[in-house]
Amino acid sequence: MNQAIERVARALQRAERILIITGAGLSADSGLPTYRGLGGLYNGKTAEGLPIEEALSGPMLRRDPALCWKYLAELGKACLSAQPNAGHQAIADLQRIKPACWVLTQNIDSYHRRAGSPAERLIEIHGELEPLYCQSCGAQSDELTAHLQRPLPPKCARCGGVLRPPVVLFEEMLPEQAIDQLYAELRKGFDVVLSVGTTASFPYIVEPLLRTRAAGGFTAEINPSRTEFSQAVDVHLQGRALDILPQLLGHIRGDKSLQ
Template identity: 50%
Template sequence: MDTAATLDAVAEELAEARRVLFITGAGISADSGLPTYRGVGGLYEEDLTAEGFSIEEALSGPMLHQHPQITWKYLAQIERTCRDARPNRAHQVIADLERRGTAVTVFTQNIDGLHRQAGSSDVIEIHGRLHHLHCTRCSYETEVDSFSDLELPPACPRCNALVRPRVVLFGESLPQMEMEQLLRTLDAGPDMVFSIGTSSLFPYVAEPVLWASEQGITTVEINPGTTPVSPFADHRITQGAAATLEALWQRLR
């Protein structure tokens, strides 16, 4: 089936879908100018940092506690990249579907907050959100627009303990509440499951697609490359996310 015919088929099913789960990775933010390579949310491609660590070590929970200045250095690099990014048509179309009346849940690996900026309300940010900061000791938390005015590593204004972004660093556990939210979404029975712009290398990202395939739920993958879930997708569109979702939206209209 060629791309146009695949888009027609997906749009036809999407028009009838009552509940849709979108699983998104760094590729959906590529048209917002964000990189898709290594690091938390994508940023770093060198073998070692200036300090001689892999980026996975620098952006890990143990490093944050032992040498917070190192972890915060690379978190700040990521934040500078994300700071001026704005939602692209992929984010907007997903939000438009919700406004159109479809029950949409977004399960995203991204920490850039762009799905929420676009207007999606049911967003499971499994890796957290970069601009949401909290104290490692007390209950202090805050949302910031940028890290530019922070003294790094920042100290809590209440108890002077270390403040960190509410993101999942390497070596840390996934948030239980968000995983339970995903399970509730699957239990509700989505009519379609989309995998968009993710390499699907982590089991918790691939398994919802595999589960949907086993349940006979329509699965769609939008990704220029091949991933572990590609053989389980009913429809594969090997193009970028923004152009593909815009093409689907035009068909729905």
């Protein structure tokens, strides 16, 4: 295991352009429940007998905002009650050492930002929970915490319209700007792609790994269990991101001081 960690550390150290892809496993180390997209907080159906993918969908937010918000609020409370962990911190530290290190995350908890990842090198492909904005007039509200204590759905202070988070609900499009940014960076190529705590096989997760591998770059994965990527990457580091990422950083920093 140590040798494998050293191998990944050396690759990261030599690399200029790095992409770190993070998924629910990283947030699970903060105590958040693992979820697939937005829905995996729940297995199966909601109390209303709906699949969670339907309750947390764009059409449901329009048809029955209170019902959709009931589940958005649970996500919001879970995210607000936990903290970024040592894994998020190590990634932000690596971005400080490596000015061309990007983060692509499926997580909506904003923990990368809170840990210090720079906004200009962070692609939140599923959006985030804050700030809420009004679907009628566009006014923003930074008061997610306060709104979660009040009757749902939260309403706009200016016009009374229903507020929503800038998150990608089921049946909604991915944010165009995030996709454009990702593919613009992909075209420039990456020396190393490191996948952390993700098992989702969305094309925008798989493609950077496959493209980088095909172009002769180095790919690695950190996950407690083997995933469908494990065969496709150069190194699979089995374990929690919370434990392994700080070790990787330790090697990179240690090696730097020897130079």
